[in-house]
Amino acid sequence: MKIKLFLSKYLFPVVLGLFGLLMLVLALRPGRQQTPLFLLASLILVISSVIMILLSMGKIPSRTASILMVVFTVGALFLAYSNYHTIQNDIQYEKEWRYRYEMVKRRLEKIREAQLAYKEVKGEYCKNFEDLIHFLRTENVRIVLKIGDDEDTLAMLSKDKNRWRRDTVWQPVLGSKFQPANYPLDSLRYVPFGDTARFIMQAAFIGADEERMPVFEAYTPFKTFLSDLASKYDKMVPDSVIRVGSLVEPTTNGNWK
Numbered sequence: 001m002k003i004k005l006f007l008s009k010y011l012f013p014v015v016l017g018l019f020g021l022l023m024l025v026l027a028l029r030p031g032r033q034q035t036p037l038f039l040l041a042s043l044i045l046v047i048s049s050v051i052m053i054l055l056s057m058g059k060i061p062s063r064t065a066s067i068l069m070v071v072f073t074v075g076a077l078f079l080a081y082s083n084y085h086t087i088q089n090d091i092q093y094e095k096e097w098r099y100r101y102e103m104v105k106r107r108l109e110k111i112r113e114a115q116l117a118y119k120e121v122k123g124e125y126c127k128n129f130e131d132l133i134h135f136l137r138t139e140n141v142r143i144v145l146k147i148g149d150d151e152d153t154l155a156m157l158s159k160d161k162n163r164w165r166r167d168t169v170w171q172p173v174l175g176s177k178f179q180p181a182n183y184p185l186d187s188l189r190y191v192p193f194g195d196t197a198r199f200i201m202q203a204a205f206i207g208a209d210e211e212r213m214p215v216f217e218a219y220t221p222f223k224t225f226l227s228d229l230a231s232k233y234d235k236m237v238p239d240s241v242i243r244v245g246s247l248v249e250p251t252t253n254g255n256w257k
Contacts, residue, residue, distance in 0.1 A: 014049070021046060044075055093233040100225050101242070103192040105256055108244040110184060111199065111218045112252050115245070117141055117173055125203035125216035125245075129189035132201075136173050136185060193225040204247055213250045219243035 021042075111132075118126045118135050126132040174185070191197045203216040219241045230237045244254040 014053070019045060089233050093229065093235055096229055097226065100193050100229065104220065104225055104242055105254065107184065107188070107192055108199070108218055108242065108254055110188060111201070112244050112254075113178065114188065115203075115216050115218075116252065117178075119214060124205070124214040127201070127203040129198070129201060133185060133188060136178065136183075139173050140171055141173050191220045191224050193229075194220065197224045202247060206248065206250065215245065215247050215250055216252075217243055217245035217247050 114132055114136055115125050118124075118132060121135075121139060121141055126135065174183070178185075189198045189201075191199055197220065199218045199220050201216065201218040203214065205212045206215050207213050221241050222238045226237045229235075242255065245252050
């Protein structure tokens with residue numbers, strides 16, 4: 001009977017206290033800290049456990065314990081909701097942040113495709129979007145039509161044009177290299193989610209004399225397409241840029257690679 005009485009008095013508060021201590025340990029783990037709300041909720045559970053044990057021992061008046069338990073219960077529920085809301089906001093922000101970043105990256109990749117086509121014809125990169133878009137609308141590029149395999153030596157030596165042939169033709173940029181339905185020609189210069197903000201684009205040559213090499217870069221600050229999102233979720237925007245190309249080295253890679 002004594003064991004049964006003991007369990008009826010102390011089992012729940014002890015379990016509650018152990019659960020609170022476990023949450024407290026999780027909240028204080030190095031490198032894996034939870035939110036301050038999670039830490040505070042853990043402390044409330046431990047304190048509630050202590051109050052229940054003291055009440056069962058007759059150390060504090062039942063009225064005082066009841067008031068404290070109501071206060072702590074309401075506080076714990078509020079903190080639990082707030083912690084859940086904070087976590088959900090973080091998850092949603094990360095989801096929207098990644099989506100916007102991916103859209104901006106894809107637009108920069110389209111700019112790179114256009115610049116490479118421009119260089120193939122002009123021998124240099126374009127310095128502004130007006131000329132680049134005009135080029136895409138009006139210029140032609142060289143296309144090599146292939147019949148047969150370059151490794152099929154017999155077909156090459158046979159001179160049978162039905163088995164092996166290479167013909168060079170000129171075709172419009174838009175419609176050969178780029179399909180109008182899938183290419184954001186009219187919005188190429190604009191940063192997705194940046195209202196009417198434009199990418200900053202430059203082109204130049206590096207090196208001297210015979211070693212001169214054309215280079216270009218196009219970029220935009222993170223703040224251009226993330227400021228409103230960061231303000232909505234109360235986050236800091238990285239003080240950095242997303243870029244494709246470079247004016248100091250001959251590369252067309254993006255800084256996400």
